[in-house]
Amino acid sequence: MDISEDELITAIGRVLSGTGPDVLVPVGDDAAVVRGGAGDLVLTTDALVEGTHFDRAMSRPRDIGYKAIAASISDIAAMAASPRYALCALTLSDDVDAGWAMELFGGMREASDEFACTLIGGNLALGPEVTVAITVTGEVARGAAVRRSGAQPEDVVVVTGTLGGAAAGRRLARRGAPWTEDELDAIRRFERPAPRVGEAPVLARNGATSMIDVSDGLTRDLVRICEASGVGVRLDLATVPRHAAAAEGEALGGGEDYELLATMPSVAAVARSAEELARVFATPLTAIGTITTEGLTTIDDRGRTYPLESSGWDHFA
Amino acid sequence: MDISEDELITAIGRVLSGTGPDVLVPVGDDAAVVRGGAGDLVLTTDALVEGTHFDRAMSRPRDIGYKAIAASISDIAAMAASPRYALCALTLSDDVDAGWAMELFGGMREASDEFACTLIGGNLALGPEVTVAITVTGEVARGAAVRRSGAQPEDVVVVTGTLGGAAAGRRLARRGAPWTEDELDAIRRFERPAPRVGEAPVLARNGATSMIDVSDGLTRDLVRICEASGVGVRLDLATVPRHAAAAEGEALGGGEDYELLATMPSVAAVARSAEELARVFATPLTAIGTITTEGLTTIDDRGRTYPLESSGWDHFA
Numbered sequence: 001m002d003i004s005e006d007e008l009i010t011a012i013g014r015v016l017s018g019t020g021p022d023v024l025v026p027v028g029d030d031a032a033v034v035r036g037g038a039g040d041l042v043l044t045t046d047a048l049v050e051g052t053h054f055d056r057a058m059s060r061p062r063d064i065g066y067k068a069i070a071a072s073i074s075d076i077a078a079m080a081a082s083p084r085y086a087l088c089a090l091t092l093s094d095d096v097d098a099g100w101a102m103e104l105f106g107g108m109r110e111a112s113d114e115f116a117c118t119l120i121g122g123n124l125a126l127g128p129e130v131t132v133a134i135t136v137t138g139e140v141a142r143g144a145a146v147r148r149s150g151a152q153p154e155d156v157v158v159v160t161g162t163l164g165g166a167a168a169g170r171r172l173a174r175r176g177a178p179w180t181e182d183e184l185d186a187i188r189r190f191e192r193p194a195p196r197v198g199e200a201p202v203l204a205r206n207g208a209t210s211m212i213d214v215s216d217g218l219t220r221d222l223v224r225i226c227e228a229s230g231v232g233v234r235l236d237l238a239t240v241p242r243h244a245a246a247a248e249g250e251a252l253g254g255g256e257d258y259e260l261l262a263t264m265p266s267v268a269a270v271a272r273s274a275e276e277l278a279r280v281f282a283t284p285l286t287a288i289g290t291i292t293t294e295g296l297t298t299i300d301d302r303g304r305t306y307p308l309e310s311s312g313w314d315h316f317a
Numbered sequence: 318m319d320i321s322e323d324e325l326i327t328a329i330g331r332v333l334s335g336t337g338p339d340v341l342v343p344v345g346d347d348a349a350v351v352r353g354g355a356g357d358l359v360l361t362t363d364a365l366v367e368g369t370h371f372d373r374a375m376s377r378p379r380d381i382g383y384k385a386i387a388a389s390i391s392d393i394a395a396m397a398a399s400p401r402y403a404l405c406a407l408t409l410s411d412d413v414d415a416g417w418a419m420e421l422f423g424g425m426r427e428a429s430d431e432f433a434c435t436l437i438g439g440n441l442a443l444g445p446e447v448t449v450a451i452t453v454t455g456e457v458a459r460g461a462a463v464r465r466s467g468a469q470p471e472d473v474v475v476v477t478g479t480l481g482g483a484a485a486g487r488r489l490a491r492r493g494a495p496w497t498e499d500e501l502d503a504i505r506r507f508e509r510p511a512p513r514v515g516e517a518p519v520l521a522r523n524g525a526t527s528m529i530d531v532s533d534g535l536t537r538d539l540v541r542i543c544e545a546s547g548v549g550v551r552l553d554l555a556t557v558p559r560h561a562a563a564a565e566g567e568a569l570g571g572g573e574d575y576e577l578l579a580t581m582p583s584v585a586a587v588a589r590s591a592e593e594l595a596r597v598f599a600t601p602l603t604a605i606g607t608i609t610t611e612g613l614t615t616i617d618d619r620g621r622t623y624p625l626e627s628s629g630w631d632h633f634a
Binding site: 088 | 341342345346347348349350351352353354355356357358359360361362363364365366367368369370391392393395396398402404405406407408437438439440442443444445446448450451452454455456457459460462464465466528529530545
């Protein structure tokens with residue numbers, strides 16, 4: 001490190017977006033202080049580790065910072081809450097220079113600004129590897145958070161956007177140029193995912209009974225909803241909206257798409273949500289299955305059923 | 318790792334203290350949801366990195382977990398706020414078994430219970446080194462947070478408890494047995510620091526104009542108050558309360574004591590605070606200097622003055 005801790009903290013303080021009428025004490029004190037909201041408080045924390053979640057040789061620090069914030073904001077959105085504040089505990093290794101750290105915070109600031117979140121605090125430590133630990137807070141009207149555990153038999157399973165783009169993007173970025181338009185779009189989704197902050201409250205308002213963000217792969221996250229809700233599912237494989245550059249395996253098992261997977265109480269609720277999402281956000285909403293009383297099955301385009309395998313991303317595998 | 322991520326998350330969920338009337342969604346969903354408080358919201362984040370902040374060969378996982386939570390709670394206390402919720406983003410390396418991780422969470426739970434905080438969420442990742450990233454939230458009455466920046470010339474500088482114990486404890490633990498009673502007390506302070514959660518509101522109520530917790534060493538944290546407040550200080554070396562097992566250098570520059578360093582508006586305010594702290598918490602409060610308009614000086618027991626050197630713990634040094 002080519003700079004002292006206090007100097008770097010001061011420099012970082014300048015790129016944080018930690019001001020605004022509700023920020024009473026921004027970064028630089030023992031803790032940040034913000035005005036409490038009227039609703040429920042939503043809290044999530046996550047860590048991105050060099051070698052496991054990102055590769056400094058392959059990714060720009062600005063993209064790593066952006067994605068770190070976007071991924072945590074996605075967890076807030078998946079509760080149907082609005083993001084409010086972000087904090088970062090950053091561990092830097094000896095071979096990282098201050099410019100790299102500033103770019104990382106620049107990317108965090110970009111994502112925070114993009115999704116109406118305020119980056120108010122942080123901490124710096126030195127370690128053998130770079131680790132970016134993010135905490136994001138959100139707010140939701142009292143009692144209005146949508147959990148994983150509310151899915152009921154007969155509910156319609158829906159997903160926003162398309163799946164597999166991030167996994168395809170990771171593969172294509174590693175493969176190298178040339179890239180088609182679709183392939184570039186996939187790479188952009190891998191580098192700069194867009195959490196569905198605006199879309200989630202629309203699904204909640206239309207009665208979503210459960211919701212999760214697709215961070216670890218469609219089948220794995222779908223199984224999580226079923227286990228939390230004590231229900232089964234029949235997933236209609238032919239209807240899964242696949243990104244144009246993604247293979248089928250990437251659409252079913254690829255992580256980091258940050259689309260919303262939800263269960264809706266009726267076909268009419270799906271139709272109302274789809275109309276609003278298309279009109280306001282140009283985001284497609286697709287029905288991909290039905291909640292059942294028990295059993296995890298898939299059905300293919302010829303009507304044959306198979307057990308649903310929970311593939312996807314096990315961080316420990 | 319001898320267990321899958323989902324299995325470990327389930328096991329950890331059982332030792333978290335994430336229940337209570339204000340916890341609406343505990344660990345296990347995309348994010349935790351808690352009832353918002355009436356006051357201001359206080360937020361702090363910190364990371365403990367293996368090799369930098371702890372040594373697995375030397376420290377028990379239960380102590381590492383306890384200290385991680387206690388250190389962040391101390392940052393909340395230093396704003397004169399009460400801790401409310403804690404989250405942990407844990408990165409485990411391949412050679413850590415599930416039992417170690419469970420003990421770590423057990424220690425976090427102990428500290429959370431001890432200081433009236435609720436451990437509501439977490440995240441697990443795999444990486445090359447163990448990193449424990451903690452976020453703690455707190456609450457303080459509207460506008461009542463005490464910052465670093467309010468010190469005024471003529472204010473009295475005070476500190477709770479004694480200093481240097483944690484640094485002495487680290488040294489003595491490494492040296493090995495035999496230990497005297499005082500030495501064992503120092504080791505306990507190093508392993509299980511006690512954030513001054515109850516004491517901080519007493520100082521605030523008696524008019525504390527600035528406050529910080531002594532995490533990086535007395536002189537370094539005192540300079541931080543002076544810089545943030547735009548004032549100087551005259552530190553009376555002979556009055557600095559030193560732990561019985563600590564050397565002078567450890568009392569002035571040793572970190573991790575987590576005592577409160579504050580500035581009080583008058584000698585009467587110091588006396589009132591000292592009386593209450595002694596009576597309710599059996600915690601001593603000592604006047605150790607005076608805020609001046611400018612200059613950072615120390616004065617020794619013969620009245621000679623020297624420039625104050627900001628020694629202590631630079632995480633990047």
